[in-house]
Amino acid sequence: MMSTAVSGKLCSANGKSIPDGIADTARLIVSGIDRPRIVSNITGCLSQFGANIIESQQFSTEAHGGLFFLRIEFHVSCLRMILPELELALTYHANAYGLSWRLVPVADVKRMAIMVSREEHALNELLMRWRSGDFLADISMVISNHPHHGKAVESLGIPYHYIPVTPDTKSAAEDKQLELLSGNVDFVVLARYMQILSPRFVERFPYRIINIHHGLLPAFAGANPYRAAKERGVKLIGATAHYVTSELDAGPIIEQDVTRVDHRHGVAELRRRGSHLERSVLATAVSWHVQDRVIVHGNSTITFTN
Numbered sequence: 001m002m003s004t005a006v007s008g009k010l011c012s013a014n015g016k017s018i019p020d021g022i023a024d025t026a027r028l029i030v031s032g033i034d035r036p037r038i039v040s041n042i043t044g045c046l047s048q049f050g051a052n053i054i055e056s057q058q059f060s061t062e063a064h065g066g067l068f069f070l071r072i073e074f075h076v077s078c079l080r081m082i083l084p085e086l087e088l089a090l091t092y093h094a095n096a097y098g099l100s101w102r103l104v105p106v107a108d109v110k111r112m113a114i115m116v117s118r119e120e121h122a123l124n125e126l127l128m129r130w131r132s133g134d135f136l137a138d139i140s141m142v143i144s145n146h147p148h149h150g151k152a153v154e155s156l157g158i159p160y161h162y163i164p165v166t167p168d169t170k171s172a173a174e175d176k177q178l179e180l181l182s183g184n185v186d187f188v189v190l191a192r193y194m195q196i197l198s199p200r201f202v203e204r205f206p207y208r209i210i211n212i213h214h215g216l217l218p219a220f221a222g223a224n225p226y227r228a229a230k231e232r233g234v235k236l237i238g239a240t241a242h243y244v245t246s247e248l249d250a251g252p253i254i255e256q257d258v259t260r261v262d263h264r265h266g267v268a269e270l271r272r273r274g275s276h277l278e279r280s281v282l283a284t285a286v287s288w289h290v291q292d293r294v295i296v297h298g299n300s301t302i303t304f305t306n
């Protein structure tokens with residue numbers, strides 16, 4: 001979503017001011033079969049436009065002939081003016097190497113929707129990080145199957161949509177959710193949203209729905225991982241942020257973290273300790289997604305972290 005200038009300052013749709021210098025910064029994400037001189041060709045192309053490379057990370061799956069992934073963040077004066085020519089030049093170089101690529105102006109601020117159920121800790125973390133400017137993204141809306149987050153969310157100027165969900169009304173509820181989301185957001189974050197999304201819903205946002213699972217996947221998938229962990233007598237609990245697919249809790253993992261527990265801790269204490277992990281793991285995953293640092297590769301991810 002392109003930013004707009006308000007009294008000379010670049011702002012996002014939510015009215016968040018865009019830091020100076022961002023207007024001429026872009027990210028280039030490239031993938032394909034690894035071949036010699038790919039990097040020099042791509043960076044040579046950028047240098048012809050006077051680009052200054054701020055950050056560059058690459059990964060090859062093999063020493064030779066495997067798959068290649070590259071993320072370059074760069075600054076170039078008058079980016080918007082030279083963009084069409086730059087895209088033409090990149091198309092030429094990419095085609096010569098059979099590469100896939102996408103160019104993302106950083107000022108094209110991504111629009112996120114947050115979906116939440118009863119638990120508020122993950123939602124609050126995202127709202128706090130957004131307010132503090134940690135996320136250069138817009139929160140276009142919050143959708144919940146519970147009414148009680150509305151006042152806090154709307155006090156921040158963010159629309160709140162309460163859409164109850166029961167087993168009998170699930171499909172109709174998803175119709176309403178998709179009507180609100182389609183064309184209005186770039187990605188969706190499930191901040192402890194406790195309803196399984198239908199394949200129809202997931203297909204609308206391929207690898208653009210991020211869920212925080214309150215367990216260390218692949219262990220303890222499903223709705224009650226802390227109870228299952230307690231019954232198993234684990235010594236570590238964790239949280240997992242992953243892209244959502246139609247198969248429950250089986251999508252590409254973006255980030256995980258763990259903490260130690262022992263026999264003294266009941267399910268309530270596991271939940272309390274786990275909630276701190278959920279907040280930080282989800283925020284990290286959202287931040288990396290917003291910065292185009294996550295590339296899905298099969299059923300895993302390549303994360304070019306900062």
Ligand SMILES: Nc1nc2c(c(=O)[nH]1)N[C@@H](CN(C=O)c1ccc(C(=O)N[C@@H](CCC(=O)O)C(=O)O)cc1)CN2
Pocket residue numbers: 190193194195196197198199202211212213214221222223244245246247248249250251
């Ligand atoms: N298609 C997907 N939808 C969702 C995923 C996913 O990976 N794929 N993750 C869940 C989040 N989650 C665990 O992290 C989870 C949430 C809810 C359930 C569940 O069994 N829900 C029941 C209803 C429970 C209730 O009403 O309280 C259900 O939907 O029938 C399991 C796992 C979010 N969605």
